[in-house]
Amino acid sequence: MIMTREAGGPLLDVRDVVQEFAVRGPGGVKGAKVHAVSNVSFEMRAGETLGVVGETGSGKSTLARSVIQAPRPKSGVVSFLGTDLMTLGRRALTEARRHMQMVYQDPFGSLNPRWRITELVEEPLRGYGVRSATQRRARVAELLDLVGLDPSVYGGRRPHELSGGQCQRVAIARAIALNPALIVCDEAVASLDVLIQAQVLNLFERLRTELGLSYLFISHDLALVKQVSDRVAVMHLGRLVEVGPAGELYRRPLHPYTSALLDSIPGLDPVTGRVRRPSPPAGEPPSPINPPSGCRFRTRCPLARERCAQESPELREPFPGHQVACHFPLASASEDHEKRLT
Amino acid sequence: MSGERADTLAPPGSGRDAGRALLEVRDLRVRFSRGGRRVHAVNGLSYRLNAGEILAIIGESGSGKSVSARTLMGLLPPSAQVSGSARFEGTELLGMPEREMRGWRGAEIAMVFQDPARSLNPTMRIGAQITEAIRAHSDMSRKQAAARAVELLKLVHLPAAERRFYEYPHQLSGGMRQRVVIAIALAGEPRLLIADEATTALDVTTQAQIMELLLELQQRLGMAIILISHDLGLAASYAKNVVVMYAGRAVEYASAEELFAHVRMPYTQALLGAIPLLEREPHALLPVIPGQPPDPAALPAGCPFRPRCAAATDACLEPPPFEEHEPGHWWACWHPAKDPAEDPARDPGEPGGAHARPVKDGVQG
Numbered sequence: 001m002i003m004t005r006e007a008g009g010p011l012l013d014v015r016d017v018v019q020e021f022a023v024r025g026p027g028g029v030k031g032a033k034v035h036a037v038s039n040v041s042f043e044m045r046a047g048e049t050l051g052v053v054g055e056t057g058s059g060k061s062t063l064a065r066s067v068i069q070a071p072r073p074k075s076g077v078v079s080f081l082g083t084d085l086m087t088l089g090r091r092a093l094t095e096a097r098r099h100m101q102m103v104y105q106d107p108f109g110s111l112n113p114r115w116r117i118t119e120l121v122e123e124p125l126r127g128y129g130v131r132s133a134t135q136r137r138a139r140v141a142e143l144l145d146l147v148g149l150d151p152s153v154y155g156g157r158r159p160h161e162l163s164g165g166q167c168q169r170v171a172i173a174r175a176i177a178l179n180p181a182l183i184v185c186d187e188a189v190a191s192l193d194v195l196i197q198a199q200v201l202n203l204f205e206r207l208r209t210e211l212g213l214s215y216l217f218i219s220h221d222l223a224l225v226k227q228v229s230d231r232v233a234v235m236h237l238g239r240l241v242e243v244g245p246a247g248e249l250y251r252r253p254l255h256p257y258t259s260a261l262l263d264s265i266p267g268l269d270p271v272t273g274r275v276r277r278p279s280p281p282a283g284e285p286p287s288p289i290n291p292p293s294g295c296r297f298r299t300r301c302p303l304a305r306e307r308c309a310q311e312s313p314e315l316r317e318p319f320p321g322h323q324v325a326c327h328f329p330l331a332s333a334s335e336d337h338e339k340r341l342t
Numbered sequence: 343m344s345g346e347r348a349d350t351l352a353p354p355g356s357g358r359d360a361g362r363a364l365l366e367v368r369d370l371r372v373r374f375s376r377g378g379r380r381v382h383a384v385n386g387l388s389y390r391l392n393a394g395e396i397l398a399i400i401g402e403s404g405s406g407k408s409v410s411a412r413t414l415m416g417l418l419p420p421s422a423q424v425s426g427s428a429r430f431e432g433t434e435l436l437g438m439p440e441r442e443m444r445g446w447r448g449a450e451i452a453m454v455f456q457d458p459a460r461s462l463n464p465t466m467r468i469g470a471q472i473t474e475a476i477r478a479h480s481d482m483s484r485k486q487a488a489a490r491a492v493e494l495l496k497l498v499h500l501p502a503a504e505r506r507f508y509e510y511p512h513q514l515s516g517g518m519r520q521r522v523v524i525a526i527a528l529a530g531e532p533r534l535l536i537a538d539e540a541t542t543a544l545d546v547t548t549q550a551q552i553m554e555l556l557l558e559l560q561q562r563l564g565m566a567i568i569l570i571s572h573d574l575g576l577a578a579s580y581a582k583n584v585v586v587m588y589a590g591r592a593v594e595y596a597s598a599e600e601l602f603a604h605v606r607m608p609y610t611q612a613l614l615g616a617i618p619l620l621e622r623e624p625h626a627l628l629p630v631i632p633g634q635p636p637d638p639a640a641l642p643a644g645c646p647f648r649p650r651c652a653a654a655t656d657a658c659l660e661p662p663p664f665e666e667h668e669p670g671h672w673w674a675c676w677h678p679a680k681d682p683a684e685d686p687a688r689d690p691g692e693p694g695g696a697h698a699r700p701v702k703d704g705v706q707g
Contacts, residue, residue: 163634193402193403193572194402194574194613195613195630196634198628198629198630201618201628202628202630205625222620223619229624246624247624260547261546264550265546266549266550266578266580267578267619278550278553278579280547283501285547
């Protein structure tokens with residue numbers, strides 16, 4: 001059957017995934033369609049972390065849910081470890097999900113408040129047929145240790161007796177309990193304070209190297225995504241507009257949207273103490289119910305021309321491993337950008 | 343309780359070049375009783391804000407930054423015990439009767455909160471909500487107020503203001519809603535606007551737009567702004583002066599330039615070090631400190647940061663005074679970091695510096 005980690009083939013191969021939702025008007029009448037994810041394709045190798053950035057409504061969370069088939073996308077191929085999840089029946093899908101786990105934003109909302117921490121971490125083991133109670137108990141202690149919670153101190157507690165960061169550690173322990181190959185993190189550290197967030201990010205990093213995990217890391221925070229990712233995909237209104245190696249994408253963005261996102265971040269240079277003042281793009285993001293024709297960024301793009309309204313740009317690869325969906329990528333301007341950062 | 347020191351000194355911000363003080367907060371303390379326990383939310387906060395300036399108050403959840411701002415607006419529950427002083431142009435705000443406070447709220451000091459959806463009435467049209475706010479602060483006729491409302495909507499750059507006037511909040515995006523909330527806050531022509539995490543829930547591009555708007559309003563209307571945020575980058579980019587709070591106290595204060603170039607308090611250093619930055623390379627471990635902020639109902643003796651601080655010694659059992667150690671730069675620490683400008687050993691890649699020891703991942707978090 002499936003689920004052997006063969007060398008060579010991609011861990012995850014997503015092809016032309018489309019997900020749409022109907023907006024219901026008064027009386028539950030089906031009205032317009034939200035084009036949440038439109039023809040998205042990407043690949044992930046085993047052990048690789050792919051970051052997905054985008055604004056609210058860009059479809060990044062829907063994309064994550066499409067990958068784990070909750071709910072199943074409208075069309076496309078989601079090939080995980082060589083098997084197309086789209087064709088699997090309920091039982092086979094449950095079995096496949098053993099190898100892909102999810103960590104959500106709200107650490108309290110994803111844990112049953114009545115259960116003790118040991119019970120919470122034990123649940124996936126129980127559900128996936130680790131029969132011996134002794135084995136389960138040993139594994140729970142091992143997992144809690146791994147995420148930095150002392151089992152003898154925290155094991156007997158309930159979620160409300162833990163801080164947000166500690167709850168997120170419990171959620172991570174649950175996610176890694178079955179030795180998954182892929183963890184999908186949807187804004188997994190967004191609700192944590194910066195010092196706790198740094199602790200959890202370092203934990204993700206340690207687990208990645210120790211357990212050889214892959215993350216599909218979804219966030220609205222560009223700096224945070226750069227911190228954890230090998231490659232970064234930028235999503236805009238349901239489409240991938242740029243995918244590339246993390247370092248290069250930030251140093252030399254090809255898509256005007258990526259560049260606009262980078263220019264919107266306030267911050268300071270830690271070395272010089274110099275302040276970076278953002279210069280945001282004008283206007284509001286268009287609605288995913290009625291996206292603009294052609295390139296969906298054209299209404300806010302400073303470089304838009306006629307062609308952008310007529311033809312939707314396809315993802316192409318002007319530099320090895322660096323893809324962009326734009327008729328007029330920032331290739332010529334890229335040197336300036338590079339200069340500015342160095 | 344520790345740290346009971348009558349703060350009779352001039353609060354930070356009253357330097358040589360100080361302008362006209364708009365707001366002077368001295369030794370502000372706020373306590374709540376919750377489940378039989380005394381929660382010390384604010385423990386002796388002092389600062390001064392000049393007219394037309396932007397001050398950022400930075401801190402983590404539970405550091406007391408929001409509570410201290412709500413105290414100024416008289417928005418605390420009756421169970422709160424407040425002491426200290428907060429003078430707005432010489433008038434004491436603390437303990438002001440509610441009837442009198444109503445004349446100040448909105449007219450002199452207005453506040454914008456994090457979630458614009460919850461600040462607006464979902465069943466009322468945008469225009470009616472602004473008109474209501476305008477008429478509460480003036481004796482304009484309905485017609486005059488409506489005209490003024492459209493003016494305000496244009497001032498906050500709401501696209502198609504005349505049409506939006508007749509729309510409901512759910513028809514607007516998050517960024518547009520926050521613009522409407524700001525327009526309502528401006529209705530009384532306040533001299534101080536408190537923005538409590540006003541851009542936290544917004545996307546990065548929208549956040550930058552709203553911040554640009556606030557900056558423009560500050561310059562055009564000469565309005566002072568208190569920016570309450572957890573985001574040091576935001577403070578660095580927009581504020582003139584910055585207060586860093588920890589466990590209900592100010593632990594460092596300086597101008598934004600001075601603070602980020604010469605961080606002295608180990609807590610501020612740790613905060614700076616833990617921020618993911620565009621300048622860092624992928625997979626770099628962040629310098630983190632272990633543990634979490636203290637329980638405000640059981641604060642440790644002495645310096646509240648002591649249990650997590652790598653530089654802590656027995657001296658830290660005594661609460662460090664919050665004093666002006668260098669012109670314009672205040673901090674509360676017995677073992678401040680060396681001025682990085684004088685310390686050639688500093689590794690430029692680690693903004694956390696000497697005190698933010700890189701722990702693999704803080705085990706207790």
